[in-house]
Amino acid sequence: MIKKIFLLLIMPSLLLSGCYYGNLSEDDDRPDYVVAIHGGAGWILKENISEEKEAAATAKLNEALEAAEKVLQNGGHAVEAVEAAINILENDPLFNAGKGAVLTAEGTAELDASIMNGEDQNAGAIAGVKHIKNPISAARLVMQKSKHVMLAGEGADNYAADNGLDTVPNAYFITEARAANYNKNHPDKAPVHKYGTVGCVALDSKGNLAAGTSTGGMSDKEYGRIGDSPIIGAGTYAHNETVAVSATGHGEWFIRHAVAHDIHAMVEYNRWTVERAADFIIHRKFKYYDVNGGVIVLGKSGNVAMPFNTPGMYRGYLKSTGEREVKLYGEE
Amino acid sequence: MIKKIFLLLIMPSLLLSGCYYGNLSEDDDRPDYVVAIHGGAGWILKENISEEKEAAATAKLNEALEAAEKVLQNGGHAVEAVEAAINILENDPLFNAGKGAVLTAEGTAELDASIMNGEDQNAGAIAGVKHIKNPISAARLVMQKSKHVMLAGEGADNYAADNGLDTVPNAYFITEARAANYNKNHPDKAPVHKYGTVGCVALDSKGNLAAGTSTGGMSDKEYGRIGDSPIIGAGTYAHNETVAVSATGHGEWFIRHAVAHDIHAMVEYNRWTVERAADFIIHRKFKYYDVNGGVIVLGKSGNVAMPFNTPGMYRGYLKSTGEREVKLYGEE
Numbered sequence: 006m007i008k009k010i011f012l013l014l015i016m017p018s019l020l021l022s023g024c025y026y027g028n029l030s031e032d033d034d035r036p037d038y039v040v041a042i043h044g045g046a047g048w049i050l051k052e053n054i055s056e057e058k059e060a061a062a063t064a065k066l067n068e069a070l071e072a073a074e075k076v077l078q079n080g081g082h083a084v085e086a087v088e089a090a091i092n093i094l095e096n097d098p099l100f101n102a103g104k105g106a107v108l109t110a111e112g113t114a115e116l117d118a119s120i121m122n123g124e125d126q127n128a129g130a131i132a133g134v135k136h137i138k139n140p141i142s143a144a145r146l147v148m149q150k151s152k153h154v155m156l157a158g159e160g161a162d163n164y165a166a167d168n169g170l171d172t173v174p175n176a177y178f179i180t181e182a183r184a185a186n187y188n189k190n191h192p193d194k195a196p197v198h199k200y201g202t203v204g205c206v207a208l209d210s211k212g213n214l215a216a217g218t219s220t221g222g223m224s225d226k227e228y229g230r231i232g233d234s235p236i237i238g239a240g241t242y243a244h245n246e247t248v249a250v251s252a253t254g255h256g257e258w259f260i261r262h263a264v265a266h267d268i269h270a271m272v273e274y275n276r277w278t279v280e281r282a283a284d285f286i287i288h289r290k291f292k293y294y295d296v297n298g299g300v301i302v303l304g305k306s307g308n309v310a311m312p313f314n315t316p317g318m319y320r321g322y323l324k325s326t327g328e329r330e331v332k333l334y335g336e337e
Numbered sequence: 338m339i340k341k342i343f344l345l346l347i348m349p350s351l352l353l354s355g356c357y358y359g360n361l362s363e364d365d366d367r368p369d370y371v372v373a374i375h376g377g378a379g380w381i382l383k384e385n386i387s388e389e390k391e392a393a394a395t396a397k398l399n400e401a402l403e404a405a406e407k408v409l410q411n412g413g414h415a416v417e418a419v420e421a422a423i424n425i426l427e428n429d430p431l432f433n434a435g436k437g438a439v440l441t442a443e444g445t446a447e448l449d450a451s452i453m454n455g456e457d458q459n460a461g462a463i464a465g466v467k468h469i470k471n472p473i474s475a476a477r478l479v480m481q482k483s484k485h486v487m488l489a490g491e492g493a494d495n496y497a498a499d500n501g502l503d504t505v506p507n508a509y510f511i512t513e514a515r516a517a518n519y520n521k522n523h524p525d526k527a528p529v530h531k532y533g534t535v536g537c538v539a540l541d542s543k544g545n546l547a548a549g550t551s552t553g554g555m556s557d558k559e560y561g562r563i564g565d566s567p568i569i570g571a572g573t574y575a576h577n578e579t580v581a582v583s584a585t586g587h588g589e590w591f592i593r594h595a596v597a598h599d600i601h602a603m604v605e606y607n608r609w610t611v612e613r614a615a616d617f618i619i620h621r622k623f624k625y626y627d628v629n630g631g632v633i634v635l636g637k638s639g640n641v642a643m644p645f646n647t648p649g650m651y652r653g654y655l656k657s658t659g660e661r662e663v664k665l666y667g668e669e
Contacts, residue, residue, distance in 0.1 A: 127593065
């Protein structure tokens with residue numbers, strides 16, 4: 006009888022109500038650790054990229070994953086793993102973060118970054134810094150040492166320098182390739198919205214999630230423009246009970262739709278799976294609004310989604326189970 | 338038969354699934370227009386406030402409501418109404434926004450503001466400006482004229498000035514009372530976290546929602562600190578299908594929990610009422626995390642919620658139906 010009531014009432018209620026689409030995976034299956042990274046979404050097509058560049062990008066993504074893995078294997082916190090991976094990408098001129106950042110309309114590099122600890126929703130962000138070598142480390146410093154979440158401009162540069170982070174002249178960030186692109190494009194005002202933001206999400210052995218994002222922003226941006234990367238809720242979000250998210254793409258749209266927090270909310274309130282929430286943003290909302298970009302999303306059970314709607318996205322993940330993937334292009 | 342299937346299958350699915358807590362009010366009952374404002378939550382107690390100050394604050398809140406009403410009566414857009422109300426509060430030294438802003442650790446005024454149009458999720462924000470007389474107007478300018486959502490520091494000041502907004506020397510913002518407080522408190526480093534952020538939410542006759550927030554931030558803040566007020570999703574959010582929200586209180590916590598977007602998400606995904614979503618933040622989450630502040634929330638059907646957990650909050654609303662309220666203290 007009870008079985009009959011279940012079949013007649015409760016089963017259809019779950020199926021028909023539209024509220025219980027997916028089942029969050031069980032924690033029993035959670036890998037000891039997981040890390041996923043991106044190096045930006047954009048017009049990344051095999052025919053446009055030399056074999057050397059392809060090999061260099063692949064090697065660097067693997068190096069970043071392994072730097073995070075080393076932290077996680079030693080029982081380190083997810084926040085530490087996120088910082089370690091992003092530092093590798095910031096220091097490499099291939100990516101639009103740290104060294105190799107794109108230039109503002111004024112020809113300078115202005116860097117943004119944010120980091121969030123899913124354990125306690127603590128977060129740190131810096132925007133528009135010009136002299137901190139590793140912006141993600143400055144974001145972590147703000148999170149852990151200051152009473153604030155977000156510092157911008159000279160105040161952020163000074164705070165990081167006063168607390169012992171490495172500083173560099175602005176010219177350190179500016180590679181020959183970016184300078185040539187600036188000179189080529191600036192006189193005729195043809196903006197090149199080159200993306201290449203980097204990000205990382207990690208799950209550590211204690212079940213803590215963390216997310217971080219670092220960028221040089223949009224090329225030819227107005228002086229003082231802040232994109233989504235340093236905005237908690239837009240480019241970065243982490244909550245141990247749901248997901249860690251890092252986004253890349255058209256930052257203004259990500260702010261207006263609070264993309265990273267929205268994915269968290271869909272998992273928390275709708276009980277959607279990580280995959281469903283990420284796909285809804287990238288393949289439904291992006292399509293509707295004609296927006297480009299991608300996200301990496303890591304669920305509390307270790308499942309990874311990395312959807313994008315551009316031709317390619319530098320991306321990769323690895324799990325303690327040995328599962329591993331590094332890819333650059335779409336539909337490989 | 339069809340009725341029987343409905344009763345047996347679909348009705349219980351709605352009742353049992355736990356997904357259909359509240360009923361969004363019907364649009365048939367929507368007033369022609371509604372506006373609600375706040376002037377900050379904090380230690381606002383009747384015994385601490387002189388009769389003169391009480392009268393002045395009440396009069397100014399009424400003046401701001403009426404400025405917005407005038408726009409809405411003439412068929413103006415909700416965004417325009419929000420700007421009109423906030424301009425009144427920014428120009429009055431009673432509130433911690435525009436003239437009368439609290440001072441940074443360095444003794445300067447640094448102003449933040451944001452505005453959002455619920456119709457299309459367009460948004461604008463400025464952070465750390467020192468010379469724009471009306472920060473909310475600069476936020477609206479960024480929303481409507483620039484390709485960006487957020488500009489900070491000198492870049493924001495210059496952008497607003499180049500586009501013809503009124504500029505003032507930084508001293509314009511600094512009242513005698515704030516300067517005295519700074520001098521009194523600074524030498525012994527006793528921080529006075531004085532709140533007084535202002536905000537407005539409006540619903541116009543076409544059903545558009547808008548929200549705006551403007552502030553001088555937290556007193557004694559680090560140079561370059563950005564709080565929640567200019568962060569879309571934290572201090573401000575608006576979506577025509579759900580709510581318009583403006584928040585006031587401990588900004589760092591509002592960023593970490595993306596409070597304004599979270600209220601939108603609870604209404605969108607949980608189908609909670611405006612009142613339930615606002616109360617959940619203020620009376621459940623705030624209690625759990627030991628945080629203080631308040632929010633004003635206006636639903637698409639014109640219902641208003643203005644919960645806070647401090648002794649008082651400057652607040653008020655009016656509707657085209659003639660319903661109207663202006664209050665300063667709790668449990669009046």
